[in-house]
Amino acid sequence: MHSTQEPRPTPVSRRRVTAAMVADLAGVSTATVSLVANGKAEGRVSTANEAKVRAAIRELGYVVDGIGSSLARGVSNTVIMIAPDISNPFFATVIAGVRAALGSQFQLLLSVTDAGQLPSADDTRRLLGLRPAGLLVDAPEPSFLEELSAPGPLVLLDAPGFGPEVPAVNLDVAQGSRLLAEHLAAAGHKKVAYLDGTTGTTTFEVRRTAFLAAAAELGMEVPAGALAAAAINVGLAATAFAEVWPRWKRDGITAVVCATDTHAYGILQEARATGISIPGELAVTGFDNLPYSMTSSPGLTSINLPGELLGRRAAEQLLKLIAGEHLETQQVTLESSLMVRGSTSDI
Amino acid sequence: MHSTQEPRPTPVSRRRVTAAMVADLAGVSTATVSLVANGKAEGRVSTANEAKVRAAIRELGYVVDGIGSSLARGVSNTVIMIAPDISNPFFATVIAGVRAALGSQFQLLLSVTDAGQLPSADDTRRLLGLRPAGLLVDAPEPSFLEELSAPGPLVLLDAPGFGPEVPAVNLDVAQGSRLLAEHLAAAGHKKVAYLDGTTGTTTFEVRRTAFLAAAAELGMEVPAGALAAAAINVGLAATAFAEVWPRWKRDGITAVVCATDTHAYGILQEARATGISIPGELAVTGFDNLPYSMTSSPGLTSINLPGELLGRRAAEQLLKLIAGEHLETQQVTLESSLMVRGSTSDI
DNA sequence: CTGAAAGCGCTTACAG
DNA sequence: CTGAAAGCGCTTACAG
Numbered sequence: 001m002h003s004t005q006e007p008r009p010t011p012v013s014r015r016r017v018t019a020a021m022v023a024d025l026a027g028v029s030t031a032t033v034s035l036v037a038n039g040k041a042e043g044r045v046s047t048a049n050e051a052k053v054r055a056a057i058r059e060l061g062y063v064v065d066g067i068g069s070s071l072a073r074g075v076s077n078t079v080i081m082i083a084p085d086i087s088n089p090f091f092a093t094v095i096a097g098v099r100a101a102l103g104s105q106f107q108l109l110l111s112v113t114d115a116g117q118l119p120s121a122d123d124t125r126r127l128l129g130l131r132p133a134g135l136l137v138d139a140p141e142p143s144f145l146e147e148l149s150a151p152g153p154l155v156l157l158d159a160p161g162f163g164p165e166v167p168a169v170n171l172d173v174a175q176g177s178r179l180l181a182e183h184l185a186a187a188g189h190k191k192v193a194y195l196d197g198t199t200g201t202t203t204f205e206v207r208r209t210a211f212l213a214a215a216a217e218l219g220m221e222v223p224a225g226a227l228a229a230a231a232i233n234v235g236l237a238a239t240a241f242a243e244v245w246p247r248w249k250r251d252g253i254t255a256v257v258c259a260t261d262t263h264a265y266g267i268l269q270e271a272r273a274t275g276i277s278i279p280g281e282l283a284v285t286g287f288d289n290l291p292y293s294m295t296s297s298p299g300l301t302s303i304n305l306p307g308e309l310l311g312r313r314a315a316e317q318l319l320k321l322i323a324g325e326h327l328e329t330q331q332v333t334l335e336s337s338l339m340v341r342g343s344t345s346d347i
Numbered sequence: 348m349h350s351t352q353e354p355r356p357t358p359v360s361r362r363r364v365t366a367a368m369v370a371d372l373a374g375v376s377t378a379t380v381s382l383v384a385n386g387k388a389e390g391r392v393s394t395a396n397e398a399k400v401r402a403a404i405r406e407l408g409y410v411v412d413g414i415g416s417s418l419a420r421g422v423s424n425t426v427i428m429i430a431p432d433i434s435n436p437f438f439a440t441v442i443a444g445v446r447a448a449l450g451s452q453f454q455l456l457l458s459v460t461d462a463g464q465l466p467s468a469d470d471t472r473r474l475l476g477l478r479p480a481g482l483l484v485d486a487p488e489p490s491f492l493e494e495l496s497a498p499g500p501l502v503l504l505d506a507p508g509f510g511p512e513v514p515a516v517n518l519d520v521a522q523g524s525r526l527l528a529e530h531l532a533a534a535g536h537k538k539v540a541y542l543d544g545t546t547g548t549t550t551f552e553v554r555r556t557a558f559l560a561a562a563a564e565l566g567m568e569v570p571a572g573a574l575a576a577a578a579i580n581v582g583l584a585a586t587a588f589a590e591v592w593p594r595w596k597r598d599g600i601t602a603v604v605c606a607t608d609t610h611a612y613g614i615l616q617e618a619r620a621t622g623i624s625i626p627g628e629l630a631v632t633g634f635d636n637l638p639y640s641m642t643s644s645p646g647l648t649s650i651n652l653p654g655e656l657l658g659r660r661a662a663e664q665l666l667k668l669i670a671g672e673h674l675e676t677q678q679v680t681l682e683s684s685l686m687v688r689g690s691t692s693d694i
Numbered sequence: 695c696t697g698a699a700a701g702c703g704c705t706t707a708c709a710g
Numbered sequence: 711c712t713g714a715a716a717g718c719g720c721t722t723a724c725a726g
Contacts, residue, residue, distance in 0.1 A: 018719060029697040034721055046695055066476030067423070068719025070414045071702045078477070080456075086433050086442070095433070095459060107473055109427075110457035112442060126454055129413030130425070130477075235642035266642070272619070273644055295582035297616055365703060376713040381705055393711060415703025418718045 017062045026056035033057075037064050070131050075152075079106045079318065080127055081136040082119055086112050089291055090307050091138075094157065097311025098136065101319065106133055121147035128152075134318040142202075153321035157314045160202050167321065169314040169332045173203055173287075174210035176303035176336035177257075180285050181214035183301070183338055184255050187345070189283065190219075193226035193248050193256040195237065195263050204259050207287060211257055223251045230263060237266025238273075245276070254283060255344070261286030261293050264300050268343065283344040298342030305336050364409045373403035380404075384411050417478055422499075426453045426665065427474055428483040429466055433459050436638055437654050438485075441504065444658025445483065448666065453480055468494035475499075481665040489549075500668035504661045508549050514668065516661040516679045520550055520634075521557035523650035523683035524604075527632050528561035530648070530685055531602045534692065536630065537566075540573035540595050540603040542584065542610050551606050554634060558604055570598045577610060584613025585620075592623070601630060602691070608633030608640050611647050615690070630691040645689030652683050 019033045026033065028049050035041050036053040045053070056062070070076035079102060085091065095110075102108055111127055113119050119127070124147065127135075134153035137144065142161050145151075156168035184192055192215060197204045208227075215222055225247055230240035237258070248256070258264040264286035271278050278284055278298055286293055286302040293300035313332050320327055366380045373380065375396050382388050383400040392400070403409070417423035426449060432438065442457075449455055458474055460466050466474070471494065474482075481500035484491065489508050492498075503515035531539060539562060544551045562569055572594055577587035584605070595603070605611040611633035618625050625631055625645055633640055633649040640647035660679050667674055 016719090019721095020719080030720075031697060031699095031722080032695090038721085044695070049695080063472045063476055065478075065719050066473065067414060067417045067478050068702095069476075069721075071418050071704090072719075072721040074702070076414065076477075086439055086457075092433055107470075107477075108458070110433075110459060111455070112457060123454075125410050126413065129410055129416075130423075130454075131412075131414050233642070234639055238642065265639075269642065269644055292581055292612075295580070295585065295613075295616065297620055363703090366705095367703080377704075378706080378713060379711090385705085391711070396711080412703050415718090416705075418720090419703075419705040421718070 016065070017060045018065070019062070022053065022056045022060055022062045025060065026052040028053060033062075034064075037062070074131070075133050076131045077106055078109055078130060078132045079134045079136060079315075080109050080111055080130065080132040081138065082111050082113075082124070082127070082140075083138040084113055085139070086110070090288060090305065093307035094138070094311035097308040097313075098315045099311075100308075101312045101315030106322075124148060134322045136314055136318060139201075139203075153318055155314045155318045155321065157310055158203065160206060164331055167317055167327055167330050169310055169317065169334065171203075171305045171310060172333050172335050173206050173303070173305070176287065176305070176338070177207050177210035178214040179336070179338040180257055180287075180301075180303060181211055181218055181220065183340065183344065184257070184283065184285070185215075185218040185220055187255075187283065189255040191221050191223060191226070191251065191253045191255075193228070193244075193253045194222060195241065195256055195258045195267070196227065196229040197259040197263070198229045198231050207259055223253070226251065226253055230266070232260055232262050234262055234266045234269060237263040238270040239266075241267045241270050242274070245270075254281075255285070256282060257285050257287075259287055261288045261290040261300060261302055264302070264343070265292070265296065268296060268298070268300070279342065279344050279346060285344055289339050293339070293341070301341045301344040302339050303336045304339050306334050309334055363412070364407045365412070366409070369400065369403045369407055369409045372407065373399040375400060381411075384409070421478070422480050423478045424453050425456055425477060425479045426481045426483060426662075427456050427458055427477065427479040428485065429458050429460075429471070429474070429487075430485040431460055431466075432486070433457070437635060437652065440654035441485070441658040444655040444660075445662045446658075447655075448659045448662030453669075471495060481669045483661055483665060486548075486550075500665055502661045502665045502668065504657055505550070507553060511678055514664055514674055514677050516657055516664065516681065518550075518652045518657060519680050519682050520553050520650070520652070523634065523652070523685070524554050524557035525561040526683070526685040527604055527634075527648075527650060528558055528565055528567065530687065530691065531604070531630065531632070532562075532565040532567055534602075534630065536602040538568050538570060538573070538598060538600045538602075540575070540591075540600045541569060542588065542603055542605045542614070543574065543576040544606040544610070545576045545578050554606055570600070573598065573600055577613070579607055579609050581609055581613045581616060584610040585617040586613075588614045588617050589621070592617075601628075602632070603629060604632050604634075606634055608635045608637040608647060608649055611649070611690070612639070612643065615643060615645070615647070626689065626691050626693060632691055636686050640686070640688070648688045648691040649686050650683045651686050653681050656681055 019030045022033045023030045032045055032049055033053055035045050036050050041050045135151055136155055138157045140159050158171055159168045160170055162168055196208050228240050228244045230237040264284050267284050286300045289302040289304035293302050366377045369380045370377045379392055379396055380400055382392050383397050388397045482498055483502055485504045487506050505518055506515045507517055509515055543555050575587050575591045577584040611631050614631050633647045636649040636651035640649045
């Protein structure tokens, strides 16, 4: 710690270039500078003045100050995305979609919380204090909206379980589960198991419930004891599988559906280590279609969720809300698709 | 698109609560409200007034407006982190470190660019227009600073190759390479190969150069043709390895060092598929110590880079700069460590 | 087409 | 301890 007396070094930097400085140099008012700098000159500023202002802007290196501008307009040109988990290859594709749709008019800023944690109401209020033009919230908990009053334009991503009145773009994971069940049933499996996550996330509930329903409907049995669970971790999934496999085998189970690809990697690993033939002895499916699922051996049959599209649609909806437009559909649901690979099919 | 005539629905939300409203309710001036709301009341506001203001703040749900505050103070309470690649488990740990060190005084906001792209100078200028209290830049290109004038408090992360005058926290990947070389030399390897990345990133250059130097020093040979390269992708790495392996084998190579764990996964996969014994026939090492390296089979010997610490140290340095303090060390380098697992050692 | 002026919400010397 | 007032940098009716 330094004493307060010690003089701070004067910043070497040139002082901030303001619209007033540009106006002085160009010989116009700041109103004119503002018009030109914001691309609103058309029909409101003489071409002569516009040229003078542009020259001055270039000479001084003027950039409109976001803070001053936001205060005057009441809103910033920022879109804030709140996300609980960024350490996820899927998330990067969502971001790419958001960025693509947002274009250059709005600046995308991410607010992340510690692994799996949702932002506190305080955090969110502070974020709102930055006056974002809009808010994107990924995988929020059901209680998220209660803490928020007057959030402004807002679109939820991957948020099943919210009322139809809140704009959201969702992934049809239930449909993914059905596709998996149909695929296995078509291959002749009669007894199947399910390896769930342990976090109790809504999407996991939906994945499991929809699979069990579809399996029953298609005449496949999920015997008692054929439901296991493990955290999202290859090693833990392997261990959990090793524990239940003898019983599953005895019960005549020939296929297992995993809540995530990561769980499935654990099974593939354990099967390799102990010589279980995949898919001959046991067919395995994942969920999420992570990049590694394409190159693992065997390749992993999985459900592809359209991440890029999820981000894009959400941003498009948000853009409409920001523009004050009406949304034809408050809730959009995106289809998932089945990727068949070696883990379920010998081809 | 809607016509401009159409009336926009009046926002249902209560209007923004301002300091003036709080002042009215409490019967004090906005100056007093500001002092209390910012925790600067101590010794400057009577306890009676402080209590009145606190009550009013609670009643109205007042939150200091970030934009107004930033404009008045000349700087926001935001720290912006610019990062080129978030789809990386390593990055999540870096963020966790940053958040831990930053505490609650500053709001961390991430600005990400499309995969592997650095932010344009324009983007960065717009970011600076938000008047962040400080800037954290992860893995910038050497030219990054040239485009920036007067960036304010700034700390670089994982940025080898910048002058000693710019504050940075770096990872000692060269040391990691040496550890790998020593480990292999100690195990008696005489002829070793290197599987590089193809992106030409600075860190890859350093990894390779340092390994080759250490290998030579320790009396290990890297024969001509024992340098291969592949993109950071399991499948592509497997293919690249399959192509060179016959020659490597003929040349008597008994160990291969990979630029990333992902490359090593490709080799493990190909080895499994074609029956190459790891580590008996070929020892394999990765770099980065990704989570999966602990649970793969065999486990992957790798270099652990301290991500959490990287984030934490960088944020600590930035905090000092923001406080106007002097940095004892402008450049901090963090040690990496060797994780020995089954891919190099039979135990 | 143009500029003077008000106002966005806050903070901070300043005078009392 | 307190409040009136200036000022942060910009945008936008408004009057001309």
